Amino acid sequence: MLEIKNITMAVDDHGENKEILKGINIKFEPGKLYGITGPNGGGKTSLAKVIMGIYKPTEGHIYFDGEDITDLSITERARRGIAYAFQQPPRFKGLTVQDLLKIAKPDIDNNLLRKTLRDVGLCPEDYLERDLDASLSGGEIKRIEIAQVLVRNAKLSIFDEPEAGVDLWTIQKLIHIIMSNYKNNDKAIAIIITHNENVLPVCDEIILIKDGVVAAEGRPDEIWPLICDDIECKKRQECRGEMIYEIK
Amino acid sequence: MKLNNLDFDVLNAVANLKNIPSGAVNIRKDGEAVVRSSSSNIKISSHPEHGGLVVEIKPGTKNETVHVPVILTKPGMRDKVYNTFIVGEDAEVTIIAGCGIHNTSHSDSRHDGIHEIIVKKGARLKYAEKHYGQGEGKGKRILNPSTIIRIEEGASAELEMVQIKGVDDTFRSTVAYIGEKGSLKIIERLLTHGKQRAESDINIYIEGKDGNAQILSRSVAKDSSEQVFKASLTGKTSCFGHVECDAIIMDNAKIKSIPALIAEDSDAVMTHEAAIGKIAGEQLIKLMSLGLTEEEAVETILNGFLR
Numbered sequence: 001m002l003e004i005k006n007i008t009m010a011v012d013d014h015g016e017n018k019e020i021l022k023g024i025n026i027k028f029e030p031g032k033l034y035g036i037t038g039p040n041g042g043g044k045t046s047l048a049k050v051i052m053g054i055y056k057p058t059e060g061h062i063y064f065d066g067e068d069i070t071d072l073s074i075t076e077r078a079r080r081g082i083a084y085a086f087q088q089p090p091r092f093k094g095l096t097v098q099d100l101l102k103i104a105k106p107d108i109d110n111n112l113l114r115k116t117l118r119d120v121g122l123c124p125e126d127y128l129e130r131d132l133d134a135s136l137s138g139g140e141i142k143r144i145e146i147a148q149v150l151v152r153n154a155k156l157s158i159f160d161e162p163e164a165g166v167d168l169w170t171i172q173k174l175i176h177i178i179m180s181n182y183k184n185n186d187k188a189i190a191i192i193i194t195h196n197e198n199v200l201p202v203c204d205e206i207i208l209i210k211d212g213v214v215a216a217e218g219r220p221d222e223i224w225p226l227i228c229d230d231i232e233c234k235k236r237q238e239c240r241g242e243m244i245y246e247i248k
Numbered sequence: 249m250k251l252n253n254l255d256f257d258v259l260n261a262v263a264n265l266k267n268i269p270s271g272a273v274n275i276r277k278d279g280e281a282v283v284r285s286s287s288s289n290i291k292i293s294s295h296p297e298h299g300g301l302v303v304e305i306k307p308g309t310k311n312e313t314v315h316v317p318v319i320l321t322k323p324g325m326r327d328k329v330y331n332t333f334i335v336g337e338d339a340e341v342t343i344i345a346g347c348g349i350h351n352t353s354h355s356d357s358r359h360d361g362i363h364e365i366i367v368k369k370g371a372r373l374k375y376a377e378k379h380y381g382q383g384e385g386k387g388k389r390i391l392n393p394s395t396i397i398r399i400e401e402g403a404s405a406e407l408e409m410v411q412i413k414g415v416d417d418t419f420r421s422t423v424a425y426i427g428e429k430g431s432l433k434i435i436e437r438l439l440t441h442g443k444q445r446a447e448s449d450i451n452i453y454i455e456g457k458d459g460n461a462q463i464l465s466r467s468v469a470k471d472s473s474e475q476v477f478k479a480s481l482t483g484k485t486s487c488f489g490h491v492e493c494d495a496i497i498m499d500n501a502k503i504k505s506i507p508a509l510i511a512e513d514s515d516a517v518m519t520h521e522a523a524i525g526k527i528a529g530e531q532l533i534k535l536m537s538l539g540l541t542e543e544e545a546v547e548t549i550l551n552g553f554l555r
Contacts, residue, residue, distance in 0.1 A: 054533055074536040084537050090530035093466075093494065094552030103548065104538045148538070 002028040002051070002156055002189060007060035009050055020046045021057070022212040028156070031186035033179070035203035035220075036193045037227060043212040044193045045087060048158045052084040053077045064156070081155035087164060087193075089145040091133050097144055098128045104148035112151065119177050120147045121170050138165040146174055150181060157182070158191045163199070175199055200224065251275070251282065254350060255319055261380040261413075262346030263317040272314040274301055276329065278322045290314055290341075300330035300362075303343075307336035307368070315344045318361065323353030323387060328360040335403075338370040346378040349389040349415070358390035365395065367403040367430075375407045381414030388416040395422045399430035401456065410437045411446065412554065420448045426487075428456030436465040437554045440473035440501070447476040454487040454516070465493040468550050469501035480508040483516030491520040496527060496553060 009021040021043050028034055036044050049055040051062060053074040061070045069077055092100070101113055108116075114124040120143040130136065132144070142165050149157050159178060163171045179202060182190035192199060200206055206223040208216040216223055251259070251268075255277065259265040268275070268283055272290035275283040281301075286292045289309040293302050303314055320327060335341060343365075351357040367373050381389035391411075399405055411418060424432050432452065440446050452461045461481060469475045481489040491507040507520040527549055535545035 052537055054537070074533060075539060075541050078537050078539040086530075086534065090528055090534050092531060092549065092552060094555045095548070099548075099552065100538075103535060103540065152538075 001030060001063075001065060003063040004028075004047075004051070005061045005063070007047070007050060007057045007062065009046060009055060009057045020212055021050065023060070024209075024212075024214055026207060026214060026217070028189045028191065030155075030189055031184075032189060032204040033182045033202075034189070034191045035200045035206045036191060036209060037195055037200060037206060038209040038215065039230075042210045044209050045160055047209065048084060048160050048191070048193060051077075051156075051158060052082060054084075083149045083152045083154035083157045085145045085149040085157070085159045085162060087160035089141050091136070091141065093131065093133050095132050096128070097122075097130050097132060100132060100144065101148055101151060105151045105153075108151065116147045116151045117144075119150065120144070121173055122147070139167050139170065142166050143170065143174065146178070150177065153188075155187065156189045156191070158193070160193045161195075162192065163194060163196050171196070172198070197228075200227075251277070255321065258319045258321070258348035258350050258380065258382065259317055261382075262319075262348040262378045263315055263344045265315065265317065269313075269315050271312060272303070274303075274314075274316045276301075276316075276318040276327075278320060278325050279327045287312065292316075295330065295332065298330045301332070303331070303333045305333070305335045305339050305341050305371075307338055307371075309336065309339040309341055311340060313342040313344060317345065318347040318359060320347070320349040320351070320357045320359055322357075323351060323385070324355035324357065326356075326358045328362070330362045331364070333363065333365045335365070335367045335371045335373050337368040339368075340372045342374040342376070344376050346376070346380070347391055347393070348380040348382075349391070350383050351381070351387045351389050352383040352385040354386045356388040356390055358388075358392070360392045361394070363393070363395045365397040365405070367397065367399045367405050369400045370402045371400075372403070373405040375405060377407070377409050379409075379411035379415050379418065381416065383414075389414060390417045391415050392419045392421075394420070397422070397424045397432070399424065399426045399432055399459075401428045401430065403427070404431040404433075406433045406435070408435045408437075412437065412439045415446070416442075416444050418446045420446075422448070422450045424450075424452045424461070426452065426454045426456060426459040426461055428459065430454075430456055430459045432459075432461045434461075434463045434465075436463075436467070436477075438465070438467040438475065439470070439550070439554060440468075440475055441470040442473060443471070444473040445475075446473075448478065450479040451482075452480070452489070453482045453484065454489060455484050456487075457485045458487060459485070460488040462489070463491045463493075466495070466553055467493075467503070468496045468498070468554060469503050470498045472500040472502075474502045476504045476506075478506045478508070479520075480510065481518055481520075482510040482512065483518055484512045486513060486515030487517070489516070489518040491522075493520075493522045494553075495524045496550065497524055498526060 007024040272287045289306045509518040
């Protein structure tokens with residue numbers, strides 16, 4: 001279980017103390033898939049980075065499986081089973097896709113390497129040896145990012161806008177993989193930060209973060225009415241474009 | 249003179265040699281050839297005047313490798329040698345050069361290797377030169393290689409020059425002349441640390457129509473080391489040339505990167521890219537979020553970059 005207790009985080013904004021997170025309290029339980037949503041700049045990614053240890057909170061505590069991890073480094077948190085798929089993954093000159101997957105999971109065998117790439121829609125033949133440099137498109141690097149979080153099979157996996165930058169064709173497949181990995185996995189916690197109208201309704205819980213606070217929290221049927229106006233396409237009637245992929 | 253275990257340590261570091269290889273080979277230790285053998289296609293002899301090597305590769309020789317490493321183990325040794333390599337028409341060969349210095353003394357050890365390479369019509373050459381130094385003494389380990397390469401019509405060469413560890417001072421000069429449809433690729437990998445200094449000066453002249461040249465340099469400067477990289481490409485006719493120098497700077501190091509393009513024909517297409525910067529914080533965070541420590545993350549990034 002992951003417990004966030006009274007987490008506050010402030011940054012220095014041109015000499016001014018700006019609070020990004022203002023006393024957040026959330027309990028994440030194993031076996032559940034959480035959707036975090038809310039407007040841009042509301043604090044979603046900051047919260048994810050506080051959980052991973054990338055940002056230090058100014059106040060509050062984080063407990064993971066009963067242990068206070070507030071002062072642990074990124075490395076120590078990773079080794080305790082926290083994984084984070086970056087919204088904008090960095091690129092590396094000279095490291096290949098295969099290298100990164102092997103760092104993510106040192107005991108990975110050839111079969112799992114290939115399966116992991118195929119799962120995110122990348123042909124192992126074409127991608128295992130590819131450099132993780134600027135020659136990869138935004139969508140490709142994003143899929144690799146998701147692949148290396150999936151392959152770790154961590155106790156807690158956070159996906160930061162997995163659909164951002166990925167073509168429509170691939171989104172559904174990625175979402176399905178994340179769902180099938182976590183939906184009925186009673187040991188793992190998955191958190192997806194998303195605005196996707198197909199993803200949110202299938203989460204077990206939705207947390208709405210706005211202006212640095214938890215504005216609402218509950219089952220999709222409770223939360224969806226509060227946010228659907230902001231998320232759903234308002235022009236669908238006029239547009240008459242059919243939804244090609246829809247998760248039922 | 250026999251080669252001892254220490255010699256093989258150094259030979260292994262510069263040329264991946266754990267024992268004396270079959271085929272054409274010349275191992276130079278402290279100023280003299282201690283192992284020399286020719287093969288039926290590759291003749292190694294001494295130059296009548298200055299005593300350096302003359303390596304002649306018969307036309308049409310395929311898939312052979314020549315090893316010509318140099319090691320310095322005597323303290324305070326200064327060694328200068330002129331070597332000539334002639335790669336015959338349509339041959340396809342690999343030359344493994346390289347120089348390793350073991351110096352535990354307080355006096356400087358220095359090797360100046362002057363190489364002239366001629367790649368004849370239609371031949372293909374791969375040339376690898378690795379530099380390596382070891383030993384705890386205060387004496388500097390100095391390497392000043394100088395290479396002149398001529399690439400004739402339709403010939404190609406790939407030069408890989410690597411210096412990763414232990415060389416205190418180096419000035420590398422490379423000059424190349426490329427003939428019609430000739431092709432040259434120079435790959436440099438360099439890591440300096442401590443108070444090391446490394447300078448590389450490359451001048452390439454594309455003289456033949458449709459010749460092409462590529463220089464790819466990746467370097468890392470740590471501690472208070474200094475690097476200077478100068479690469480100048482001259483296109484005298486319709487040709488293609490590209491210079492890419494990419495450097496990671498750390499600690500109190502200094503890097504100067506000076507690519508130059510000189511076009512003397514309106515059909516010369518020449519480009520360069522140069523970048524110097526430190527390791528991006530995001531890269532470290534990414535690797536740490538996969539369970540590496542910060543030190544491991546830095547090492548992984550540098551190893552990949554210099555691969």
